[in-house]
Amino acid sequence: MNDRDTxxxxxxxxxxxxxxxxxxxxxxxxxxxxARRPAGAPAVPFDWYDPATHPGALHGxxxxxxxPPPGDPDPAAVMLPFLERARAAGTRRAVLLSSSALPxxxxxxxxxxxALPGLFDxxxxxxxxxxxxxxxxxxxxxxDIRERxxxxxxxxxxRVGFVDADDIAAVAVRALTAEPALPxxxxxxxxxxxxxxxxxAAVVSEVTGRPxxxxxxxxxxxxxxxxxxxxxxxxxxxxxxxxxxxxxAEDRVTDTVERLTGRPPRAFRAHAQAHWSxxxxxxxxx
Numbered sequence: 001m002n003d004r005d006t007x008x009x010x011x012x013x014x015x016x017x018x019x020x021x022x023x024x025x026x027x028x029x030x031x032x033x034x035a036r037r038p039a040g041a042p043a044v045p046f047d048w049y050d051p052a053t054h055p056g057a058l059h060g061x062x063x064x065x066x067x068p069p070p071g072d073p074d075p076a077a078v079m080l081p082f083l084e085r086a087r088a089a090g091t092r093r094a095v096l097l098s099s100s101a102l103p104x105x106x107x108x109x110x111x112x113x114x115a116l117p118g119l120f121d122x123x124x125x126x127x128x129x130x131x132x133x134x135x136x137x138x139x140x141x142x143x144d145i146r147e148r149x150x151x152x153x154x155x156x157x158x159r160v161g162f163v164d165a166d167d168i169a170a171v172a173v174r175a176l177t178a179e180p181a182l183p184x185x186x187x188x189x190x191x192x193x194x195x196x197x198x199x200x201a202a203v204v205s206e207v208t209g210r211p212x213x214x215x216x217x218x219x220x221x222x223x224x225x226x227x228x229x230x231x232x233x234x235x236x237x238x239x240x241x242x243x244x245x246x247x248x249a250e251d252r253v254t255d256t257v258e259r260l261t262g263r264p265p266r267a268f269r270a271h272a273q274a275h276w277s278x279x280x281x282x283x284x285x286x
Contacts, residue, residue, distance in 0.1 A: 006030040006060055007176050008091075010046060011067025013037065015133055016097060019169030020065050020176075029177055032061060048078045058086055063093040063176050068109045073233040076111035083112070083119050093122040095175045097168075100127045100161075100188050100250060101241050108237060113186065122181035128168045128189040129161040129250060132268055135200065136275040145204060145212055152215045153197050154222040154242035159251040161190030162200070164266040167257045174260045182260075190253045191265045200268065207272040219243040 007024055011017035012033035024031040034046035034057045046057045048069040064086060068075040083094070094116060098109045104125070105114040116123040134141045135151075144150050168189055175182050195203075197214040204212045217225075223239035230238075244250070257265040 005062050006032055007063040007065060008032050008034055008044075008057055008061035009065040009067075010034045010048075010057075011065075011097075012043070014067055014070075015131060015137065015165045016168050016172065017065065017067050019165055020172050023169055023173045024176070027173070027177070032057070048072075048075075048082070051081070054082055054085055055089075058089045058091065061086070061089070061091055064091055064095065065172060065176060066094060066096045066112075068097065068112070071230055071234055073108060073231065073237055074111075075109050076115070079109075079112045080115055083115070087119050092120065093176065093181060094120045094124075095172055096123070096125045097172070098125050098127050098186070100129045100190070101244060102127070104186065117184065121184075123184050124175040124182055125186035126168060126172060126175070126189060127186050129163045129191070131168075132162045132164045132191070132266070132271045134162075135204065136271070149210060149212045150215050151197050151201050151212065152217060152222070152225070154217055154219045154239060154246065155197050156216055156246035157196050157198065158245035158248060159194035159196045159199075160245055161194045161250065161253045162268050163189050163191045163257070164271055167191070167261070167265045170261045171257060187256050187260075188252075188254050189256050189265075191257075192253060192267050194251050194253055195268060203269050203272055204276075207269065208276050219246075 007029060009017050009021050009031060012021050013035045021031055021033045033043040036045065036047050044057045046053045068079060096112060096116060098113055102108050102110045104110055113125045116125065135145060136142055141151055144152060171187065171189060201212045201214040219239050219242065222242055223236050226235035226238055
C-alpha cells in the first residue's frame, strides 16, 4: 500500500462518508476527506457545484467514494464532468452510493451509474435500501419521531429491508480496498429483514417505552408535504419511491453484507436499542 492508493471520499462528513473515512483510517489506508466543511482525516474542501475545488481534491487520488449531492434531482449534471476529470487524472476505481430503488439509467443518480462502465475499469455501485439512521439521525422521520411520536409515509403496508449505515460503510471499504478489485457491477444492500413502517413504529415504541405510530397518507399528499421544504421535482421523486414501496418494490432482503464482510447485517431492533438505550433520543409522551 502506498500514497498512490489514496481514496478520496466525497460527502466525508455525511452518514456513510464519515463512516467510510473512519474505517479506512483505522485500516491505515491513505484517505482524503472531501466536503464543503471538511474535518477529521487529511481533509480537502470540495463542493460538487464549485469546479474550482475539484482538481485539488483529485490530485493523487487513485480511488473514489462518491456520494451524490443531496436533494439534486439530476446529479449527473455535476458528477459526470467530475468523473471525466478523475479518469483523465489517473483515478482507477470508483464506488458510487446509489439506492436500491434507482437502477442503472434510471432517475437521479441512475444516469451516473449507467456511465461508470465507460469511465473506469474497476467500479462498484452500492444500492442500499433505506437507512436505519433515517429514524435516529437528522432525517425528517427522526425529527417527527422525537417531536411528535409519528412516522408519516405513503408506503401503506409495504415493507423495506432497512439497512444500517455502518454495514453500508463496511461494504464500501471492501469495494474500495479489495485486491483484486471486486467484479464490476452493482450491489443491493439490505438488513436481515423487511419491515413495514407500522412494524418500525411498533419496535420504536417497544424499545423506548413511548408510543410511536405510523400515519399513512396518499402519494399526492406526501408529495405536496415534501414540496414545502425542497424542490418540487425532488419531492415528486421521493413520493414516487414511497408509492413503489407500497406496491412491494422494496420487500426483499439480500445476503450481500454478510457475503462481503463475513458477518450478518445489523437488525433494526438492535440499531434502535443501541440508539435509545439510557434515554438517548427520548420521545415525548403525547
